[in-house]
Amino acid sequence: MTEFSLLDYAPVLVMFLVAIGFAASQILVAQLVGPRKRTATKLMPYECGKDPVGSARDRFSVKFYMVAVAFLLFDLEILFVIPFAVAFKSLLAAEQSGTVYYGTIAFVTMMFFLGTVVVGLLYEWKKGAFDWSIQARAEAIAEAAELKRKGGVFSRFRKAA
């Protein structure tokens, strides 16, 4: 092993700096560039979400959960990819020096895994888990159909005439 040197951990420091910088810059840019209209809704901390103050036993829209679950799932998948990525080079090297196809096995396995994840994503997509307006759209379509059944938007006027 080499001597301990604080310099080895410099990348970590850089990462921290980048993270802080990114967050700060985002807030700053929004403050500077964004249009401002001081309505009650706009002044809430989460503009399109829940009221942060109030009863905790309110009903949430289930969509929040859906997003949270989907996020958690896909986020956790990365946990599996990172160790693979770290070890892959040495596995390839081992494959070249030995008889066992370590690298190939690892690669195929990982591709299979990612494929499964992609399938999951496709499934979510197709099921409409990311679509926040299914219900609104369905209602609109139903309303339109109803109107059409009654003879169109202008039937009232026609009757009057």
Next chain:
Amino acid sequence: MMNIFLAELADPNVSIPLVLPEMLLALTGILVMIYDSIRPGRRRVTGTISMVGLILSAVALFWIWSTPGQQLSAFGGMIVADSLRMSFTAVFLLVSALTILVSTVWVEREDVHAGEYHTLLLFATVGMMFMASGNDLVIIFLGLETLSIATYVMAGLRRRDLRSNESALKYFILGSYASGFLLYGMALVYGATGTTNVTQIALNTETAQFPALLLVGAAMLVIGFGFKVATVPFHIWTPDVYEGAPSPVTGFMAAGPKAAGFASFLRVFVLGFPLVVGVQASEFLHDSWITALTVMAILTMTVGNIAAIVQNNVKRMLAYSSIAHAGYAMVGFVGAGVAKTATGRDDAIAAVAFYMLTYAVTNLGAFAIVTLVARKNDRRTEFEDYNGIGFRSPVLAFSLSLFMLSLLGLPLTAGFIGKVLVFRPALEAGTSLMVILVVIAVINTAISAYYYLRLIVVMFFRERTEEWSQPKISTALAAVLAITIIGVFYFGIFGNNVIEMFSKYPVDVQMR
């Protein structure tokens, strides 16, 4: 640095054929899932794909089974192909296939989202298969969770029914609770023996660092597995969950996951914590788990049977009866634990597998009829709803009577052979504890006559007050009835063929 890393690389020992059944079924599950998201609501297509997947998986299984000289373990000893795995996997596949057929009625009647249902069922089956084939605590746990999560959802599939919701939620909360125990137990066992491989655990007991840790870990495992197979007092969730879940799912849960629980329970305890003469830790461990399981078996069958007597709901009665049957199966389990020779142990394991097979066939047959009689929303599941249907729907009534008689253990039916086989190994051990266990088990089978018979009496001797419209028996259901009835007789009369098959590949762990 590179060299150190290489030195630690173990041979991955990949063997696709060995996991082919699981892989095929998982792929089928994914296929069904995708198909359903692209073209939703096509029950027949998803059902057919699932059946094809199950059949392919079964073919793969029998291919491994009948190929001589195939390797016994792979993936660094995490997956094994012994008769424990093979026989239980066969049970799971049969259970799933029958469940799909049984649920056609229900799926159409209630307009359930069939694609999701079939997907979940297939994933649950994959989970069960891994529970049987995994020779490593981690694989077993993964399988168990795959199975559990799928079944939680299946229990709540009747979304608009409060009972079904309640059932799913209860199952989920209590199931996670029990999984916690299981995981903790696995961690402790790992801590004590330094390995998660079951075969290795057995070898490491001698050098176990902290014998106390091992014992507490084993206790946690007993609790966790006990929940899965519903032994008293960890059975408490069963009646509510079984009653609330849709009938075909209940049938599935009583047959499949329970068998899967037994598969890994058997593997971890019988093969992982065997008696090694002369090693104190092992002697204590073996002695304590045998005694604990014996007491639990006695409690389980007694409570199950006596509680079943007073039930007025058929599904609830069958739920308690399934508890009692878990108790009988545990007699064989304990028998495997106390077996003196490796062949004796393997025979006992095969006996438990055979018992689960007979129970699964009989139980699914019964649930097929319960589903049919129940009508929409599982309304008609009380005993009264069966009043006097005996000669109005003779096919249903006689088949149901046959299943009841088989559950009761009447000779020439599957249930009898199953019982004889699981009681035998315990008796062969000959210790007084085992004799008491078997005596109580046999008394319990006598008690159980009372409530199984009650259903028959109700069907044939009671006057019917409401009108009875004969339910239509669809082709799928007719197939289920045919398979289960033939199964009940075949296993009862020619059961020997199956048992021979079930003990073809001895477990690769020697007795010491």
Next chain:
Amino acid sequence: MFENNYLSLIIFAPLAGAVINWFFGKRANSEMFSGAVACTAVGISTVVAFMIAFGIGTPHQGALFIPEGKPVLDHIWTWIQVGDFRADFGLGMDRLSGIYALFVTFVGLLIHIFATGYMHGDKGFYRFFAYLNLFMFSMLTLVLADNFLLMFVGWEGVGLCSYLLIGYYINKDEARRAAKKAFVMNRIGDWGVLMGVFLIFTITGSVSFFDKAVDGQAVQSVFSWVQNSANVSQADPFTWGAIFAGGLTSVGVLLFIGATGKSAQIPLLTWLPDAMAGPTPVSALIHAATMVTAGVYLVVRCNSIYQLAPTAMFIIAVIGAATAIFAATIGLAQNDIKKVLAYSTVSQLGYMFLACGVGAFVAAIFHVMTHAFFKALLFLGSGSVIHGMHHEQDMRRMGNLKKYMPITFFTMVTGWLAIAGIPFFAGFFSKDEILYKTFAAQGLGNWNYFLWGIGIVTAVLTAVYMTRMMVMTFWGSERFHQELPEEDQADHDDDDHHEIPADFKPHESPWTMTVPLVALAVLSTFGGLVGIPYALSSLPVVSSIVGEEANHFEETLKPVVKKLGADESHGAESEVKHFLAEGSSEEAAAHHSPEEIAAERWLALFSVLLAAGGIAIGWFMFAGNPLRKMPKVLERKWYLDEIYNKAIVDPITEGSRRFLWKGFDLGFIDGTINGLGSFVTEIGSLFRRIQVGFVRSYAAIILFGALVVLGYFIYYAYRTIG
């Protein structure tokens, strides 16, 4: 070893008959068809049974004559084979099962024929015959099975068929209750059999009846293990502790528990009289001639086990004697003609067990056979009476039927004389032999005289109640419109009871019913002649007719019930000599000491006098006053049903309801856990209470269990460290 594959035909022919009737009977919708199928099926069994038993047209000797009692075997397939445990689906006919098979098939055939007449016009004709054939299949499986496990198949099968047939009149409330009672009581007994079989397996490592070789593997039988001299010398001592010691005595007691269930002995006897709710041919076939004697078969089959288990023998003898007299007293006071016969059956079965208990196994089997003849006859006769009386079963409303039903009358008279023990009718020889063997039994202290006394009293009672029955039915005045006492009306309020028209005349039954009656009457009269004991056959008068050594029956069964080692003998010493007797009459005479012969002759004379006395008592008591009031306690069967209900059935149902369900599921969870106080907020509404569980309660239960399990393991862990 003798193989004969036709043996399986005996059991499978009735099964085929049952299947055909079941699937095609309804479609054919013809009584001719159903009846013909059923009778042909049993006919085939009968013919094959006779052929194999007597060796007619078979390549080997008849099963009854093969030396040393070796069986004719038929291995059909291997049923279970795991480890050392092997049970085949195989049949075996040796001398014992041969005799059983003969009378079961033959009596069964006659009853089938009778039933085609009796069940005429019944809606479920085909169903009835399907069940009846299924019963024949089960009974023959029981008898011909070559191992305990397959015998258990038959054992359970006959129970199931009996259940189906008792409950055949499904609209009758009585039938339904009787059926369930029979099944549950039998299940209690079956527990004993199953445990006994398991125990036999653990002791001997086999469940086979016969030594044989299957698939090149030698199978040792249970009995050759038992008869092995090393094991014989370790016979259980005559102590109560032996019952629980897990040895052969335990086996004997367990098997006998099964026998009490199937053969309606104390304490499991109440189901049999109730079972009379089934059709009469069923009562004759199942509840008199065949199924109920299965218990005797089991005990005799295991005689070598019992010979080493004196305590079990003693229990059997006492229970048998007690049942015999107990049932006979009840039989005195019954008014239903079938109930009288039912109690009589129970009582006669008691005799058979008494015989087994004192070691007279041959006598027991002999009585089983003669009893099958005369009791089937009496039941069929009563069926004929009931048929002629338009389903009236109450004897108080009969009388003077001999005028209207002469054939029934004459045949029943032979049955009556046979059961009462009048010389040269079948019952005389068998009953007399049992009484003598009881008297001469040794190793029971002085108990044998006491048991013999009970036997004698029972014999008198038997003659009395049978005479009462005959008098009430066939003699005296015609009481067809007799008003019954108020309290009995309720019992007879069923669908089958038709009001008898004012100008009612009973009629004789059709030939299908009378022919079997006549055949059975012949058997009841002469059937006993195959087993005349030496003491009687050596009388000059008798020997000039039948020859001196005329006890063919005992000769035949000798190899099956051979006496084990002489020293730890229980039972009759004189038996040993009987058993040792081989072949010629000189030898036989040498083994019958003159004193014994004289004693036997005197006892025979004594029992003849008793029988005659009993008939006389019956005649004088009832001929003048057939409606004589009998003691209430006898009529109510010593209140046995009431006692059972109060003492056993009610507490169990109540207990499981109160304690286990309400107490455990509802009370314990909701009460104990929620009752902790602050835990509970919304308890109280009944709705919730019924809905049972809160998840938290369940979690608490699981936690509780987990703590117990953990505590237990930690206790062990503590021991490991310490």
